[in-house]
Amino acid sequence: MGHDATPAGDLRLANLTKRFGVFTAVDDLSLTIPQGSFFALLGASGCGKTTTLRMIAGLEEPTGGQVLLGDRDIARLRPYKRPVNTVFQSYALFPHLDIAENVAFGLRRRGIRKVDDEVQRMLSLVQLDGFGKRRPAQLSGGQQQRVALARALINHPQVLLLDEPLGALDLKLRRQMQIELKRIQTEVGITFVHVTHDQEEAMTMADTVAVMNAGRIEQLGAPADIYEFPATAFVANFLGQSNLLAGEAAGPAGDEVPVSAHGSRFSVPAARARADRGPVYLGVRPEKLHLAGSADQVPSGHQHVDGVVTDASYVGVSTQYLLRTSWGSELSVFVANSGVHQQLPVGGAAVAYWDPRHAFLLPREPGEDDRTTPVLDEPVGASS
Amino acid sequence: MTVLAHVPTGQSAASSPPPAARRGRYRLLPYLLLLPGAAWLFLFFALPLLQLAAASLYDPTGSLATGYAMTWAFGNYPEALQTYWPQFSRSFLYAGIALVLALLMGYPLAYAIAQKAGRWKNLLLVCVVAPMFTSFLVRTLAWKTILSDNGWLVGLLRDIHLLGPDGRLLATPVAVVLGLTYNFLPFLVLPLYASLERLDYRLLEAASDLYASPLQTFRRVTLPLSMPGLIAGTLLFFIPATGDYINAELLGTPNEYMIGNVIDSAFLVRLDYPQGAALSFLLMAAILAVVFVYLRKAGTEEVL
Numbered sequence: 001m002g003h004d005a006t007p008a009g010d011l012r013l014a015n016l017t018k019r020f021g022v023f024t025a026v027d028d029l030s031l032t033i034p035q036g037s038f039f040a041l042l043g044a045s046g047c048g049k050t051t052t053l054r055m056i057a058g059l060e061e062p063t064g065g066q067v068l069l070g071d072r073d074i075a076r077l078r079p080y081k082r083p084v085n086t087v088f089q090s091y092a093l094f095p096h097l098d099i100a101e102n103v104a105f106g107l108r109r110r111g112i113r114k115v116d117d118e119v120q121r122m123l124s125l126v127q128l129d130g131f132g133k134r135r136p137a138q139l140s141g142g143q144q145q146r147v148a149l150a151r152a153l154i155n156h157p158q159v160l161l162l163d164e165p166l167g168a169l170d171l172k173l174r175r176q177m178q179i180e181l182k183r184i185q186t187e188v189g190i191t192f193v194h195v196t197h198d199q200e201e202a203m204t205m206a207d208t209v210a211v212m213n214a215g216r217i218e219q220l221g222a223p224a225d226i227y228e229f230p231a232t233a234f235v236a237n238f239l240g241q242s243n244l245l246a247g248e249a250a251g252p253a254g255d256e257v258p259v260s261a262h263g264s265r266f267s268v269p270a271a272r273a274r275a276d277r278g279p280v281y282l283g284v285r286p287e288k289l290h291l292a293g294s295a296d297q298v299p300s301g302h303q304h305v306d307g308v309v310t311d312a313s314y315v316g317v318s319t320q321y322l323l324r325t326s327w328g329s330e331l332s333v334f335v336a337n338s339g340v341h342q343q344l345p346v347g348g349a350a351v352a353y354w355d356p357r358h359a360f361l362l363p364r365e366p367g368e369d370d371r372t373t374p375v376l377d378e379p380v381g382a383s384s
Numbered sequence: 385m386t387v388l389a390h391v392p393t394g395q396s397a398a399s400s401p402p403p404a405a406r407r408g409r410y411r412l413l414p415y416l417l418l419l420p421g422a423a424w425l426f427l428f429f430a431l432p433l434l435q436l437a438a439a440s441l442y443d444p445t446g447s448l449a450t451g452y453a454m455t456w457a458f459g460n461y462p463e464a465l466q467t468y469w470p471q472f473s474r475s476f477l478y479a480g481i482a483l484v485l486a487l488l489m490g491y492p493l494a495y496a497i498a499q500k501a502g503r504w505k506n507l508l509l510v511c512v513v514a515p516m517f518t519s520f521l522v523r524t525l526a527w528k529t530i531l532s533d534n535g536w537l538v539g540l541l542r543d544i545h546l547l548g549p550d551g552r553l554l555a556t557p558v559a560v561v562l563g564l565t566y567n568f569l570p571f572l573v574l575p576l577y578a579s580l581e582r583l584d585y586r587l588l589e590a591a592s593d594l595y596a597s598p599l600q601t602f603r604r605v606t607l608p609l610s611m612p613g614l615i616a617g618t619l620l621f622f623i624p625a626t627g628d629y630i631n632a633e634l635l636g637t638p639n640e641y642m643i644g645n646v647i648d649s650a651f652l653v654r655l656d657y658p659q660g661a662a663l664s665f666l667l668m669a670a671i672l673a674v675v676f677v678y679l680r681k682a683g684t685e686e687v688l
Contacts, residue, residue, distance in 0.1 A: 094590070095609070096611075106595050
């Protein structure tokens with residue numbers, strides 16, 4: 001890309017809105033995706049992420065707003081007039097064409113006759129040398145996925161859209177393709193916009209992640225920043241797990257924000273407070289919590305909660321404890337099995353403690369209670 | 385672990401017959417299922433066909449009253465062809481024009497029903513099939529009314545000067561071709577519909593994403609993928625249309641007679657069985673030749 005990579009190639013969504021009847025799928029969405037970045041749109045199904053992608057591709061017409069590529073608004077261009085290509089969730093390979101012709105499709109439609117060299121180059125980029133004469137049906141899911149990628153990349157689009165491209169693959173292949181996709185993106189330097197519901201996939205691949213919920217972006221940033229300091233309770237629980245204790249804050253006092261929750265007093269550094277007055281959530285990630293047998297074992301400068309161990313799941317790299325607090329909520333605590341810690345018995349009293357610099361404060365709707373026990377079918381990717 | 389692994393095997397062996405016996409029974413089953421159909425085909429298709437083949441070689445000087453002698457009269461064939469080649473070529477010409485017209489109407493129709501009709505799909509399909517609920521003869525007679533000299537259609541065409549003041553539709557080649565087009569249209573539309581209905585719209589989106597204009601998407605994706613239905617539909621249309629005689633009989637004059645009319649009269653009016661049989665075989669051979677060439681080309685996806 002070199003130094004001449006100007007903002008002219010950035011993809012910018014401005015007040016993008018899509019309504020289907022009374023349902024608002026994408027709600028006044030604005031964001032900028034810098035040229036050459038690997039950007040992930042992360043959200044549960046139905047959050048509007050695929051609709052957003054389809055509006056960038058031109059397969060869905062926005063109800064309002066702009067899709068800007070550089071200074072050019074492409075929101076009303078037909079899909080075949082946009083310098084944007086898509087890797088579809090279903091791959092959508094043409095069953096009547098062989099692999100080479102599938103890959104060459106975009107070049108041929110633009111009237112390019114000599115395609116063989118470029119097709120060969122693309123097939124080796126996705127490590128499918130020698131597959132040119134086969135039909136899509138003769139390939140495995142992972143191979144078809146790579147053909148779909150080659151078919152899009154051969155056109156050197158300004159933006160490559162990936163719609164849950166790894167969703168149909170099994171876990172092992174998915175890991176492999178994640179690394180592969182990242183390698184290819186670095187190699188070709190094209191802007192990748194990746195839509196996924198898999199938070200781990202988003203975090204491992206993308207430079208920037210936007211967490212979407214109900215048609216809006218809840219938070220946008222580098223994966224580590226979002227994980228370490230989520231902006232909302234939704235993000236705190238969608239991207240990994242969080243223990244969120246309902247409390248009340250009464251404004252900052254110096255560098256600290258004091259919080260009272262369930263009869264105890266805690267404090268959080270002011271820099272880690274998204275809200276510092278009124279109803280708040282005090283959040284701590286499960287792996288940032290530590291366990292001790294009693295309160296006098298808690299190191300100085302740490303804050304703690306007493307409770308009883310109700311469950312201990314040994315998962316190899318760590319043991320995941322559930323600690324029931326005196327007011328009845330269950331805290332999730334991950335203890336690394338590094339050999340330093342002793343195993344705590346289920347049913348025994350224990351103390352969960354944390355460094356206040358690892359806690360964060362989030363705004364809370366009045367009346368909302370603790371959100372500590374993980375929802376069962378949500379991925380707990382960060383633990384593996 | 386070993387114990388667990390053994391239990392299911394033992395159970396399944398006990399509860400089902402030995403594999404060899406089962407395989408034996410299933411090996412015969414397909415043939416048993418074929419039997420009724422095969423017997424039917426033999427009795428009512430193969431045998432009559434053989435008899436017809438024999439009749440085509442009878443002594444042409446014989447008659448129904450005096451009886452026919454088998455003289456291996458291969459001369460019946462060139463004789464029939466020489467006499468009736470105008471009707472032969474007319475059959476293929478009319479059926480061909482009708483096929484082109486039917487394709488121009490039927491493809492968009494099938495496409496619209498399959499991809500765009502939404503909840504109206506079933507109703508529209510019924511509309512396509514509905515004319516078949518009345519008899520072929522009645523439908524063709526209805527066309528006779530529509531095309532008649534004092535009907536509204538001719539009146540309209542005369543008013544806008546597409547027809548001269550004495551111009552007519554009935555008893556012209558136009559009427560016969562229109563009748564053929566109308567009567568066999570459903571045979572083209574239904575297989576086409578079945579093919580287009582299976583067409584994955586995501587492939588069309590992918591084509592559009594890959595710089596194909598709507599026209600290119602049709603040419604490169606929709607058309608090739610609807611080929612099976614298109615081939616089946618054109619054959620189902622073209623074969624009966626070529627052999628048809630009702631349309632020429634009711635909507636045309638002897639000047640529009642097709643080979644079907646000649647065969648009809650050979651068997652039922654002139655009672656010239658050898659000639660009728662020879663013409664039947666010639667028609668069959670000609671259609672087979674056309675179909676063979678067509679399928680060879682269509683197989684390589686370059687029929688259009």
